[in-house]
Amino acid sequence: MSASLTPTPSPLPAPPAAARPTGNALATAGFVVGLVALALCLVPIVNNVAFVLGALGLVFGIVGLLKARKGAGRRGLAIAAIVLSVLAGAGVIASQAFYGKVLDGVSDALDTRPTPDAAAPGAGDEDAAQDASDADSEDVAGDDGAAPEAGTRANPLPAGTTVSTADWQVTVGTPREAWGEISQANPFNQPPADGTQYWIVPLSGTFTGSDPATPWIDLSVAFVGDDSVTYDDTSCGVLPDSLSDIGELYQGAQFSGNACVVVPADAPGLFTLRTGLFDSPVFFSK
Numbered sequence: 001m002s003a004s005l006t007p008t009p010s011p012l013p014a015p016p017a018a019a020r021p022t023g024n025a026l027a028t029a030g031f032v033v034g035l036v037a038l039a040l041c042l043v044p045i046v047n048n049v050a051f052v053l054g055a056l057g058l059v060f061g062i063v064g065l066l067k068a069r070k071g072a073g074r075r076g077l078a079i080a081a082i083v084l085s086v087l088a089g090a091g092v093i094a095s096q097a098f099y100g101k102v103l104d105g106v107s108d109a110l111d112t113r114p115t116p117d118a119a120a121p122g123a124g125d126e127d128a129a130q131d132a133s134d135a136d137s138e139d140v141a142g143d144d145g146a147a148p149e150a151g152t153r154a155n156p157l158p159a160g161t162t163v164s165t166a167d168w169q170v171t172v173g174t175p176r177e178a179w180g181e182i183s184q185a186n187p188f189n190q191p192p193a194d195g196t197q198y199w200i201v202p203l204s205g206t207f208t209g210s211d212p213a214t215p216w217i218d219l220s221v222a223f224v225g226d227d228s229v230t231y232d233d234t235s236c237g238v239l240p241d242s243l244s245d246i247g248e249l250y251q252g253a254q255f256s257g258n259a260c261v262v263v264p265a266d267a268p269g270l271f272t273l274r275t276g277l278f279d280s281p282v283f284f285s286k
Contacts, residue, residue, distance in 0.1 A: 024072040030060030030081030038084050041091030044099055054088035057081055153224065156270050156283040163282050167209030168275045170219065172284050173202030175271050178260070181240055189237035197265045198236040199223070203273070204256035207249040216244040218276055221259045224283070225269035236260035 034057030040050035061081030068075035148154035151163065159174040178200035182189050192198050201221045207213060222232040243257035263269070272281035 024064050024067050024074040024078070026060045027064030027068060027072075027074040027078035027081060030057045030062075030064050031077050031084065033057035033060060034081045034084030034088060037088035038091065041088045042095045044095070047092045047095055050088055051092040054085045054092065057085035057088070061085060151282040153270060153283050156285045158285055161284070162205065163273065163275070164208075165275045165279065167207065167213060168205060168218065169208060170203055170205040170273065170275060172271070172273055172282075173204070175199050175201045175284075175286060178236075182237055182260070185240040186238035192236075192262060195265050196262050199261055199263050199271075200236075200239065201259045201261065201271055201273075202256075203243060203259055205254070207253045207255065208251060210251060212248045212250050214248050215246045215255050215257065216242075216259075219243065219259065220274045221261050222272045222274075222281070223261050223263040223267075223269055224272055224281075225264060225267045227267075227269075230272075231261060231263050233262040234260055236262060 033053050037050045037053035037057055041047050041054070043050070058081075061078050061084075064072075064078035064081060065075065068078050151157050157163070157172075159172060162169055162171040164170075176199065177197050179192060179198050181200065182198055183191070203215070203219055203221075207215075220232070221234070222230050224230050239258050239260050241256070241258050243255075243259050246255050246257050249255060261271070268286070270283045270285060272283055274281050
């Protein structure tokens with residue numbers, strides 16, 4: 001009796017291995033370069049290099065994205081490289097514009113000093129000017145015998161003088177000790193600390209700038225005592241006719257209001273006015 005033979009089934013062919021994506025080093029490089037550019041884009045001077053890095057990262061990201069579409073992988077990394085590089089470039093442009101505006105403002109402030117327009121009666125008080133000149137060795141007359149510039153500590157302006165800058169024409173009224181007025185302006189106002197006084201400095205004039213501005217932000221007063229210390233604490237409480245009550249002004253607008261500064265009681269010295277953050281102070285007699 002013959003044995004029956006059972007055919008052995010042949011093994012099924014193995015499925016083809018999935019193709020592995022090839023490397024995409026440009027996507028990785030673009031991401032790293034774009035990230036570094038974004039971190040440096042706001043740093044002055046260094047952001048010039050950041051702009052170059054951003055452009056390089058953008059190129060790497062675009063090429064990496066094209067390779068990813070052909071199966072190279074890391075598509076998300078390539079897109080991130082493009083986004084980071086574009087943000088870095090925008091940051092460089094914005095920061096350069098900001099720093100340029102700041103430098104222009106500093107340059108204009110250094111080139112333009114407030115000038116007196118008119119002096120009130122008493123401007124020719126030679127004895128007072130000479131005493132102030134002796135107190136400030138930095139502003140005394142030079143070897144050529146020239147008088148100190150008007151509005152400096154050595155040659156302060158009298159109250160009632162109008163000073164002009166590119167944006168403001170300001171007349172400084174006569175400063176006065178004003179706790180009595182301030183106490184009546186608001187019952188919650190606190191009296192000055194022992195050894196100090198509240199002094200109101202009236203300001204009025206015209207805004208001449210092209211861009212709108214607010215008086216209480218641009219205009220500031222202080223007191224420089226004979227001890228050569230500047231006192232600029234303006235926390236006097238609620239003032240009558242306060243400068244802070246005046247809203248934003250446009251070119252040609254007129255204004256009038258009171259500023260205030262806390263000064264040592266009965267201390268000799270001078271008041272100062274600034275018409276901008278970078279402007280030099282103009283000195284006025286007390």
